[in-house]
Amino acid sequence: MVTRLEQPRGGFNFDNFQRNVSLEQKGIRIPKPIKTGTTIAAIIYKDGVCLGADTRATSGPIVADKNCAKIHYLAPNIYCCGAGTAADTEFTTALISSQLELHRLTTGRQTRLSTARSMLCQMLFKYQGHVSAALIIGGYDVNGPNLYSVMPHGSVDNVPFMTMGSGSLAAMAVFERSWRKDLERQEAIDLVKDAIDAGIFNDLGSGSNVDINVIEKDKVDIYRNYYKPNERAPKEKVYKFKRGTTPILKESIKDILVITEGVEAMDIS
C-alpha cells in the first residue's frame, strides 16, 4: 500500500481551533505553561558584549530547578538569554541554532547577529505571541559587538543594554544608574552581575546564582555560576545513624545464585 505524503500548506493552521473550543466548553483546561520567572540582562562594552542570567526556574510558586542554564548557544560567536516559558526558549533557540549552522555551511561565513535576529523574530511573529519566548541575543560579528532584544510577539530592538523577565525592572534600574559607553571588561562583568543580583534579591521569580557570558572578537568566555550568593550552609553535624542503632534480632542468609561446575549442552531445539 502506498501512502502519499502531503505537502505542508503555508500560512497559519487553525485546524485545532474548533476542537479546543469544544474541549474548553466541556471543562477541560489547557495546562498552564511553566514560566522561568527570570532576570536576564546584557550590555555592550568596549570590546564586546556581556550577557548575564539568574538560574532559577519556577513552576508557579515552586522552584522547579535551582540551577538551570538560561544562556543558550546560537552560534560560535552568538549567545542568547531567554525569559518566558522554559520549553519555548529552549526549543526556539535550539531550532534557530541548527538553522544557523546549516546557513553557515551554505554561506561559508561567520554567522551575523542580524541573521539570528531575523530568523527568531519571523518565527515568533508567525506564532502570534503564543510561543512565549522573550530573548536577548548578543554576539560579535563582522559589524562588531551587537545586542538585540526580541519580544514574544516578534518585535525587535537594537540596544546598548537590555534586561528582560520578571526581574527586569530591578536589573534595568541598576543599568540606568551605572551604564556608560565603553566600559572595560571587568567593569562590564561587574555591572551585569550587580544587575542580576538586584533581580535575584528583589524579585521572587528569580534566584540562586548568576551566570555570565562574555563574547569578544573570536573569543567567548562562559562563566557558569560566576557568582553564588545563595550557597547552602554546610550541615553542622554528621546526621548518619551509627551501625547498631537498630538492634539485629535474627540473621538469616540465603544463597540466591547456585554455582555449579561443568559443561551443559545448549538447547537448540
Place this chain on the structure above:
Amino acid sequence: MDHFSQGNINYPPQPRSDAFSDPTTQTLNPIVVGSSVLAIKYKDGVMLAADTLASFGSLARFRDCERLYRVGDFTVLGASGDISDFQYTTHLLDTLVVEEYYTNDGHVLKPPNIYEYLSRLTYGKRNKFDPLLNSYVIGGFDGGEGFLGYVGHLGTSYQSSTIATGIGAHIAQPILRKVVEGRENTITEEEAIQVLEDCEKILYCRDGRSLNYYQRAKITAQGVEISGPHKVEGDWQYGVKFGKYGNFK
C-alpha cells in the same frame, strides 16, 4: 477592546445603573493618580521624595501637585494613588491635629500615632468595601531617631528603612535597598539626596506616568523641611548617541 472578558467579572466594581438604586458613594477606580513615593532612613532622620505629577489616565493633568504633606511638626505623609482620597485623608488629619491642639493636654501627634491611625482607618474602610485607594508613606522623627512606615489600600502596614510605592517598588526599591540597608546610621545627607535624585531620574526614564520635577522632604530633630520642586535631567539619547538608532540596521 474588551479588557474584562477574561478574569474576575466582578472587578472593577461597576456603578449600579438602574433608576431605583442609590448613587455610588465610594471611589470605584482611582481616577486622578500620583505615581511613586520613595523614602529612606539616613543618619540624621528620614527623607522622602515624590514627583509633582497627578495623572488623569495617560494625560499629565496636574503638574504641580504636592504629594508630600506635613502633619504636625514631626511627620510628613507621602501618598501615591488616587488624589481625591489623599485630599480626604489630609483633611481628616488636619481635623485631628486641630483637635489635639485645642485639647491642650501637652500631648502632640507623633509619627507612630499617625501611622497607627492611618493603618486602622484604611483597614476599616477596606472592610466596608469603601477603600482609600492610596499607598501612604509616613516619615517622621520621634524619640531621637527616624520613623518610616507604609500603609496600603488594604490596610497592610509595615515599617522599614527603605520604602517605595507604585512602580518605584519595582524600579527604585532594589537601588534604595542596596545603598541604604545596613548603613542607616552612617549614610550622610548628601548621599541620601544623591540616591533619591538618582532614583527619581531613573523613574523619569522608565515610568510612563512620571514627571521630571519632584519634591523632597527631610525630617530631622530640627523638624520638617519640604524642598522643591527640583528638576531632573532626562537623558533620551539612549541608542542615538550610541549609533544604534533604529531597527534592522
